[in-house]
Amino acid sequence: MAVDPSLAGRTFPPTEPYEVSREKILEFARATGSVYDGEAAPATFPIVVAFSAMTALMEDPDVGISLHRVVHGEQRFTYTRPVVAGDRLSATLTVDSLRQIGGADIIGTRSELTDADGTHVCTAFATLVHRGEDA
Amino acid sequence: MTTTFEAGQALPTQTFRVTRADLVRYAGASGDFNPIHWSDRVAGSVGLPGVIAHGMFTMALAARALDSWAGGTGRVRELGCKFTKPVVVPDDDEGVTVTVDGTVKAVTDEGVQVALEVTCGGEKVLGQPKAVLRG
Numbered sequence: 001m002a003v004d005p006s007l008a009g010r011t012f013p014p015t016e017p018y019e020v021s022r023e024k025i026l027e028f029a030r031a032t033g034s035v036y037d038g039e040a041a042p043a044t045f046p047i048v049v050a051f052s053a054m055t056a057l058m059e060d061p062d063v064g065i066s067l068h069r070v071v072h073g074e075q076r077f078t079y080t081r082p083v084v085a086g087d088r089l090s091a092t093l094t095v096d097s098l099r100q101i102g103g104a105d106i107i108g109t110r111s112e113l114t115d116a117d118g119t120h121v122c123t124a125f126a127t128l129v130h131r132g133e134d135a
Numbered sequence: 136m137t138t139t140f141e142a143g144q145a146l147p148t149q150t151f152r153v154t155r156a157d158l159v160r161y162a163g164a165s166g167d168f169n170p171i172h173w174s175d176r177v178a179g180s181v182g183l184p185g186v187i188a189h190g191m192f193t194m195a196l197a198a199r200a201l202d203s204w205a206g207g208t209g210r211v212r213e214l215g216c217k218f219t220k221p222v223v224v225p226d227d228d229e230g231v232t233v234t235v236d237g238t239v240k241a242v243t244d245e246g247v248q249v250a251l252e253v254t255c256g257g258e259k260v261l262g263q264p265k266a267v268l269r270g
Contacts (some may be wrong), residue, residue: 032166033151035202040209044199047191048165068181072190074262082180082208108257125215 003064003105005129008098014090017116018049021030022085042080047075050111050124053091057109065130073106073128080120088116091124103132138206140268146237149200153188153222154230160191168221175226183221190218193202193260196255201266210269212246217262222255228254233254246270
């Protein structure tokens, strides 16, 4: 089953706020061998929040994505500021682009991460490659 | 510590050893429990040569190299890459080595543009990895 062509341009509701704790940042830093001095979280930490927005997209039955056919093709972050402990982050995902290449759907997503007061913290761009049945 | 960058500068090579234990720890810290990152059986069933590292784990190693070059955390303004080749991690104590090299492409008001090269076994595993650091 192909992905719903009307997906392009669609924005999903914001994810439930994620409370960033010092312990979670420390766990992530240890897992990646990164330094955490109590201030900035490691640069790729926002994936933890963006991942929940991407999961909501992939699990939406109307979208037509089979989870086991999805490969992470590309990832990019732009930061207004680093994530810090105490942040309450919410991710709002928009499908920026949708194209078909060789039986695969290439889904370009953009998740805007904002703090509790709505200010921008980081944008996570992810390209998801959804392989077709025969690919 | 403040680091001064100049265009054309080659940044010191960073090497990271990656074992199965690292992937398990990263799965827990990131919430990405896709079994291709811990089960040979599942990895084999989808045509992979074995368990592979999370692309985001490899990207986190690139971020770690950036922190090291920048002389501290929280200096990354942009970070992006394509996931072009999987990092296969054997079930032994040695694991594999991921190498991160970087070259300063430009220093502007926008920041320090760094082109990265991330390899494993002499082959590039990330496509066009690049970053912008705060100047």
